[in-house]
Amino acid sequence: MPKILSEAQVDQFRREGYVPRVRVMSEAQALEVREKIERFEKQQGTVLRGDQRHKSHLLFKFLSDVVHMQPIVDAIEDLYGPDLLCWNTNFFIKEGRTPAFVSWHQDSTYWGLSSPDVVTAWVAFSESNEASGAMSVIPGTHLMDQVPHRDTFNDQNLLTRGQEVAVEVDQSKAVRLDLRPGEMSLHHVRIVHGSPPNHSDHRRIGFAIRYIPTSVRQLHGDDSSTLVRGIDRFNSFEHEPRPTEDMQPELVQLHKDIATRSAKILYRGTRIKSYEDSAAKGSYR
Numbered sequence: 001m002p003k004i005l006s007e008a009q010v011d012q013f014r015r016e017g018y019v020p021r022v023r024v025m026s027e028a029q030a031l032e033v034r035e036k037i038e039r040f041e042k043q044q045g046t047v048l049r050g051d052q053r054h055k056s057h058l059l060f061k062f063l064s065d066v067v068h069m070q071p072i073v074d075a076i077e078d079l080y081g082p083d084l085l086c087w088n089t090n091f092f093i094k095e096g097r098t099p100a101f102v103s104w105h106q107d108s109t110y111w112g113l114s115s116p117d118v119v120t121a122w123v124a125f126s127e128s129n130e131a132s133g134a135m136s137v138i139p140g141t142h143l144m145d146q147v148p149h150r151d152t153f154n155d156q157n158l159l160t161r162g163q164e165v166a167v168e169v170d171q172s173k174a175v176r177l178d179l180r181p182g183e184m185s186l187h188h189v190r191i192v193h194g195s196p197p198n199h200s201d202h203r204r205i206g207f208a209i210r211y212i213p214t215s216v217r218q219l220h221g222d223d224s225s226t227l228v229r230g231i232d233r234f235n236s237f238e239h240e241p242r243p244t245e246d247m248q249p250e251l252v253q254l255h256k257d258i259a260t261r262s263a264k265i266l267y268r269g270t271r272i273k274s275y276e277d278s279a280a281k282g283s284y285r
Contacts, residue, residue: 003074010078013119017142017191020177022184024071024123030181034125034205036062040246051259051275053091056207057226058255061243063089064226067209068242072121072184073229076211079119079186083230085237087118087223088210088262092158094133094198099156101133103164104171104194106141109149110161111189112220112265113212116142118189121209124179131200135185135193136174142188151270153279156197160266160280165192220265224258 002010009019040060041047048056057064066072067086076084094100108116128134152162169192177185187193198204212225217236224238232239240258243251263274272280 002078004071005075005078013079013186013188016139017188018137018139018175018177019075019186020175021179022071022075022186023182024069024075024121024184025182027181030123030125033062033066034181036060037125037205047095048091048093051256051263053093054259054262054275055089055240055255056091057086057089057209058240058243058251058258060246061248062246063207064243066123066207067226068228072123072209073211075184075186076119076121077229080117080211080213081230083214083232084228085212085214085216085225085232086209086228087113087212087216087225087237090208090210092195092206092208094158094204096132096198096201096203099197100158101156101197102135102158102193102195103152103154103162104138104169104192105149105159105163105165106147106190106192107210108146108189109163110266110268112218112223112268113189114217114219115212115215116188116190117216118210118212120187120189121184121211122177122179122187123184123207123209124181125205125207126181126203128177128179128204128206130176130178131198132202132204133196133198134176134178134204135195135206136176137187137191137193138169138171138174139191141169142191144190146190161270218265220268222261223265224261
């Protein structure tokens with residue numbers, strides 16, 4: 001019996017590739033996380049940039065706590081069993097009245113993982129709705145194999161390569177996943193999804209947590225992950241330590257090393273070597 005998702009939600013994920021609106025923390029808790037993010041940005045004099053938006057749970061204890069939150073991990077266990085890794089985390093932040101967008105794509109395109117048994121918990125730290133550029137999914141497209149994508153390296157595209165599907169998708173079937181702060185949606189690694197610009201006056205902050213069962217492997221280089229539940233009997237990834245404070249010096253250096261390795265995987269086949277590269281695009285800039 002599922003721990004937090006209903007049988008109907010588990011079935012929807014299997015059949016349609018997503019689950020909408022699951023409350024995982026109160027709005028007050030979500031806004032507290034947002035305040036901590038923005039307090040750090042104010043202290044450093046700029047918004048989160050470059051590799052700060054990648055594997056951010058290694059830099060900030062409060063984000064590591066989110067990655068390990070029982071309601072979130074319970075939902076992932078309902079889908080993929082008790083032995084689970086957090087493979088990655090990424091911020092998708094759209095400032096108000098800006099042209100940043102996410103093209104229609106499958107997450108699996110450049111991740112290099114051995115299996116499509118990958119789910120994203122997309123946690124809202126601000127309201128995400130039609131005005132602010134909420135994510136939409138095309139139900140059932142997760143049942144397709146990996147489809148061809150083209151790289152655009154569009155300056156306004158939040159994806160690493162500005163990648164977009166190179167096949168026709170029926171956008172009339174798209175479902176928008178509106179979220180209140182403290183809610184999450186779940187989506188499969190192969191579902192086609194994207195989001196338009198933020199036309200509101202308010203910042204939209206989404207935190208994407210990528211979970212995998214421990215049986216999944218990285219096919220294109222050395223990689224790391226965080227064990228969030230159960231036992232890792234496969235040990236295909238370097239295990240990441242859990243921070244005990246924000247910006248812990250030894251983890252800041254480890255994060256930098258891990259981000260460099262990760263960029264080589266995601267940007268393989270290009271001349272880009274890191275998220276800080278001037279040619280790099282997307283949410284990492």
